Amino acid sequence: MDLGELGLTALRASVIYVFLLIVLRLLGKRSVGHATAFDFMVALILGEIVDEPIYGDVPMTKALLAIVVVAGWHFVNSWLSTRSTWFDRLTGGMPRVLVENGVIDRAAMSKEHVNDDELWTMLRRHEIERMEEVKVATLEPSGELSVIKTDAARELRKGDLAPLLHDAA
């Protein structure tokens, strides 16, 4: 391994780094950053594509093309998802209610392959230990469980103060 080759490796690594930086900025923060499983896969693919060109096993033109194609399809995918609800649901899934008024919807759980242990883990992220505290729990396309608590279980808010003071007076 001579110094020239080491210098070339550093050069190729730098070109790839700058190119990836530009491509990801163009893709926007929600497309690789908002952490759906597929966004994560795309980040992995891009990360795996670049090692061969950095080591010189694959010519730079091919590498840049491969990055542009993968990132390009991901761009088209996100763009179509924002334009068409149908496409968004096809590729990204739709929100599904798993718990309503403290009752677990078994059919919905089965469709989403969520079992009771997993549901409880997601509920505990919202500091819930009793199912009666749940008014509506929805599995969102991002994979997060959103939880609306019942009136008794939810925190009091500033908007609750005026009625309480009115009652007290």
Place this chain on the structure above:
Amino acid sequence: MPLLAIALRATVTYVYLLVLLRLTGKRTIKEGTPFDLVVALVVGDMPDDVIWGDVPLAQGLVAMGTVALLHLVVERVTYRSVRLDRLANASATVIVRDGVVDRAALGRERMNEDDLTSSVRTQGLKDPALLRAARVEPSGEVTIVRGEAVAPVTGSDREPVRALAR
């Protein structure tokens, strides 16, 4: 035309992975188990060899499909049986109950009290003694339930609040 072939293989792989992920029903990696992450890494390492043509397209698609399908089968089976799920994915471990730290449970999770205090601090509380419960979830994160003294005022506390206002 090698450049066209690369573009074509990259496209096929992209669409194929999108379909595979939709079939497995996985929405996120972040909230999955550590094994989900490993499976994602394994599958994510495969497309580049296909794109460069080091591996025939058909072989790459079969390899990615097999791993994803196996994972899907394991998910299906663990969904049906809580016992198998606990075998494959571990269950939540209670490490604090009513303000008392369970040192044995903490040890089983290879955590010390500093780790616990630190994760309690990241959730805005000073001391595990303030908790009603804390658990290590299968995903590795620590979830907490605040004790009475630090719990938020909720809708069920309207009466004492009214009394206070009077």
